Amino acid sequence: MKSLSVFAKDLGAALKNPKVLIPMLVVLFIPVMYSGLFLKAFWDPYGKMNELPVAVVNEDKGARYEGKELTAGSDLMRELKQTDGFQWNFVTREQAEAGLDDSTYYMAIIVPEDFSAKATTLLDETPQPATLVYEPNEGYNFLAGQIGGTAVKDIKTKISAKVTEAYTKSVMVKVTEIADGLGEAGDGAGKIAEGAGKLDDGALKLMDNLLVLTDGTGKLLDGVKPLTSGVSELNSGASALQSGSSTLAGGLQQLSAAHQQLQTGVAQSTAGSRELSGGLKKTVAGTVQLQNGTQAAVEGTAKLQDGTKSVVDGSAKLAEGLTSSEAGSAKLTAGLQASADGSAQVTDGAKAVAAGLQQLAQSNPQLAASPAVQQLLQASAAVAEGSEKLQQSQQQLVQGATALHSGQEQLLQGAAQLHAGSQQLDAGVTALHSGAQQLHSGSTQLLEGQKRLAQGAAALETGGGKLTAGMQQFGTKLSEAAAGGSKLAEGGKALEAGTSALLSGARKLGDGLSSVADGSKQLAAGAGELKEGTAELKSGSGKLADKLGEAAEKTSAVKQSDAMIEMFAQPVKIEEHRINEVPNYGTGFAPYFLSLGLFVGALICTLVIPMRESAVPGASRLNRFISRTLTFSLMSILQSLLAAIIVLYGLGLEVQNIALFYTFTFITSIAFMWIIQAIVTWLDQPGRFVVIVILIFQLTTSAGTFPLELIPDWMKFFNPLLPMTYSVRGFKSVISTGDYSLMWSDAGALAIYGVAFLALTLGYFMFHNRDSEAAVKSEQVLTV
Incomplete structure (x- = not known):
């Protein structure tokens, strides 16, 4: 106490x-x-931030995006005017810098002139982010700068959301267009499938016809071999005829010279009547042999004339057949070229479809992750590859058909030469036959004259004048016979030249038919590959049509709405649950x-x-x-x-x-x-x-x-x-x-x-x- x-x-x-x-x-x-x-x-302190002076500068010039005016800077200004975050002062760049220097403003927010322009580069190859310049006056008050930095980040988030909404609206429009395009692509793929079916049927018919062509070319080649052999024998006979006609012409020349001597010796006929009678007997015998020889020549030339007419007719028919074959090969080449051009268009279309689908998958990762889209990408790539192989096969067919057409043109030229040579040969043989007939007629006349000469030998002395006249007439006929012999020799030479040309043409014909046979075999093989490619094209284009239809249906299911656009722009929202909340x-x-x-x-x-x-x-x-x-x-x-x-x-x-x-x-x-x-x-x-x-x-x-x-x-x-x-x-x-x-x-x-x-x-x-x-x-x- x-x-x-x-x-x-x-x-x-x-x-x-x-x-x-x-x-x-x-x-x-x-x-x-x-x-x-x-x-x-x-x-x-945040309750009075509206008294904190902040400079705001808008230098944005705006930009065009998807046909619409984008003014991100002006939009930001309107947003700030409706916000009580700070004491906003909307000034020029010079006023902002002066205010920062004299500490009038705690910070400055500057929107550059390319702010909207950079905001439109999101889908470019090298996008450039829009830049918002923040200049805090930290020397004036550091904490104010930190508070402003937080506020600028919030502003950046809002602007990003607005820009993303613009992008999303554009993407939704593109998705709708893609859905329409996929529907049209599906219809086009259906038509491709229908055309591929027809192409498959045509390729089957082409393969069958090429097999028939190959078989016919083989038979034609087999038929040309006997022709070549006959023409070779004909050429040998023509050579022998030319040699004989030359000998006959020489003999007739000698006979003509002897006739001159005979005519000279007519004046001495009286003294040598016996010798004349004996000589006339020998002459009659020789004339008989000459008549027999000329008769054989007439018969031989007649047979030769019949053979050459057959050759002319055969070469004409051969020329007509080759002309038809050449026209058919030209049509075949044109048809294959049109088919190749069509397949090239199909290939370009298939590649364009595959590239478009690939770009669609790259621009939309969510769509690219879909299994149906993956199958669609694979199917379109397979169609593009198959159509490219088909195009290559058809190009080979076009090359083979071109080679066939070129060979048939050469054959047609050889057949024309053969026909012309056979016609020359026929003309020569005709002339030879005519000369042989004239020679036979002359020898007959000669025999009759010699007979008359023998009959008139008794009256030689009295008929000297008549003998002289008869000798003159005989000399004339003998000159005609000599001229006919010369023509016969010339005709033999022409016949030999014609048969040589005919033999060369027949050999060329054989070579051309061999080339045609090889080309037709290659065409048949290419047609088989074409048949396989068209079958794959038919199957792949059918699948492509189905998958494009499915893709169009799924893509068209994407509907644009304000809620979806807002979800794209701000897919994540922060839901704050404060633990032991502190109010201030x-x-x-x-x-x-x-x-x-x-x-x-x-x-x-x-x-x-x-x-x-x-x-x-x-x-x-x-x-x-x-x-x-x-x-x-x-x-x-x-x-x-x-x-x-x-x-x-x-x-x-x-x-x-x-x-x-x-x-x-x-x-x-x-x-x-x-x-x-x-x-x-x-x-x-x-x-x-x-x-x-x-x-x-x-x-x-x-x-x-x-x-x-x-x-x-x-x-x-x-x-x-x-x-x-x-x-x-x-x-x-x-x-x-x-x-x-x-x-x-x-x-x-x-x-x-x-x-x-x-x-x-x-x-x-x-x-x-x-x-x-x-x-x-x-x-x-x-x-x-």
Whole structure:
């Protein structure tokens, strides 16, 4: 009771002395000033961001996209005018730079002139992102720059969503067009399949006809071999005829010369009548042989004339057949060329379809991932490859048909030459036959004349004149026979030349028919490959038509709507579920500033309240300890009570439990007070310096502002050793999280700190010697 009496006397003396009472009342408001004013200043800084001046510059010139005007910069300006985020100042670039230089604006947002133009390059080969220039005046206020950076990111998100909506609308239009195009492609593929079926039937007929052509060419080649052999024999006979006709012509020349001599010797006929009679007998015999020879020549030339007429007729028929064959091969070449051109168009179309489908898959990854689209891509690639092979096969067929046509043209030329030679041969044979007939007629006449000469030999003398006339007539006929012999020799030469040309033409005909046979075989083989290719084309085009139909049906199912476009533009939305929600900065920083205010308030108390002595003379050590401790504890209770009331009702701080908040505030305040009391009691003025150092370490390591993980590692060592760590964490529990078990744990830690340091204070009073009287008097004693 005596200890409480000392405390009561000290308190009564203080209340009666204004110089003591006023400083004590001022010290009571130190925690309120720290925590209340700081929290008030930073209670909700984002609530007044509309007073933060920001310069906005729009230099965007706009752009055209899909036939529409895109003005992303102007759209942004309208969006900002409807937003209360900052105090927007829409100025020029020069005004913005001047405002940043003289600190009129905290930051500037600049929309470049190519902002809209770059926003339209998304689907280009090298897209360029639209750039929004942000220039914070961090030297003026760093935190304002950081806040502005966050706001600019939000603006960027909104602009990106608007641009994406424009892209999505364009893509949806393209998808609709693709659906229509796929439907048309499906119809076209159906027509391709129908045409491929007809082409398959035509290829089958072409293969059958080429097989018939190959067989006929083989038979024609077999028929040409006997012709070549007959023409060779005919050429040999013509050579023999030419040799015989030459000999006959020479004999007739000799006979003509002999006739001249005979005519000369007619004048001497009287003297040599016997010799003439004998010579005439020999002449009659020779003439008979000549007549027999000319008769055989007439018969031979008649047979030769019949043979040459057959040759002329055969060569004419051969020429007609080759003409028809040449016309057919020309039509075949033209048809194959048209088929090749058609297949080339089919190939180009198939490749275009495959390329279009490939571009569609690349522009739409979701569509490309569909199995049906993958099958469609494979089918279109197979059709393109098959149609290309078909085109190559048809090109080979065209080349073979061209070679066949060229060979048949050569055959036709050879047949024409053969026909012309056979006609010349026929003319020569006809002339030879005529000459042989004339020769036979002349020899008959010669025989008759010789007979008459023999009959008139008796009357030779009297009929000399008649003999001379007959000899003249005989000479004329003999000259005619000699001329006929010459013509016969010339006809033999012509016949030999004609048969040689006929033999050469027959050989060329055989070679040409061999080439035709080889070409027809190659055509037949190519037609077989064409048949296989058309079958594959028919099958592949059918599949292509089916798959294109399915793709068109699935693509047309994509319907454009505002909800879908919004989903494309903003596929992800953030749904925020706050755990232990903190409504504003003031609530978040309250644990830190309350701890700081109570600690500083306890420190200031040591400046106005004596630490060791009492106003009661002769008070014992224990009484002085109890009086000082109760005094500091009372100050602590009053400080904590004022601070709690101000933040709860003055600032409107919302806590999980008001009673526990008061309790924890009192525990924190008295623990800080007992800690500082012990340090200053033991060390006096140096003790206050030590307390300030402890305060500094607590400000940086208590995790009241930034998380503990963000401070340097060597500072983390002090976190569990200092009391403010537990006060900050306990206030967070009772204000925001509602984790009362953690709050009581932290309160226990603070109580341990307080009791431990209170024991140190008791130790000082119980075991430390009293200061000298001069030291006691020098201390400013507050009579409490």
